[in-house]
Amino acid sequence: MRKTWIHYFLLALFLLSAVPAVQAETRIGFVNISLVLKKAPQADAARQKLENEFAPRDEKIVAMQKKLKQLEEELARDADIMSDEVRKKKERQIVLEKREIERTREEFNEDLNIRRNDELNRLQKLVYDTIVTLAKDKNYDLVVGDNVIYAAESVDLSEQVLERLNAQYKPNPGNAQN
Structure with a gap:
């Protein structure tokens, strides 16, 4: 019986000593990362930078497509009056143009994706650093995303x-990025 009272006493002592730890204020914050990445001025600047960087290459692809369309229209319009040799030459030229456009488009997309990922990584690092600084400045114990x-x-x-x-x-x- 005496051991039971000692156990109760030790349990009560432990619980009473734990109360201040439970009552201590824990500051928790939340950040909507996708909203921040969408609305941050650095995100708009990065998008604009990518557009400016890749616009000339995009215009080149558009010009190549126009040229291809012109060749296809010529072939469709004049195929009946062309000699077989001229028609075959025009058909080969169209095939080569299509391949060149496809290759150029693939390179463009790969380069754009690499640059977009670079800019996104830079922006994510900046946002992360800003969140950590804010959390430390405002004494937050936990910030979740x-x-x-x-x-x-x-x-x-x-x-x-x-x-x-x-x-x-x-x-x-x-x-x-600033």
């Missing part, structure tokens, strides 16, 4: 992160 089922507005730090990103952003045509 996407894959949250519910977050009250009182713990949503997304707007504060966007405010900091806006404050950090200085438009510069030669540099999309």
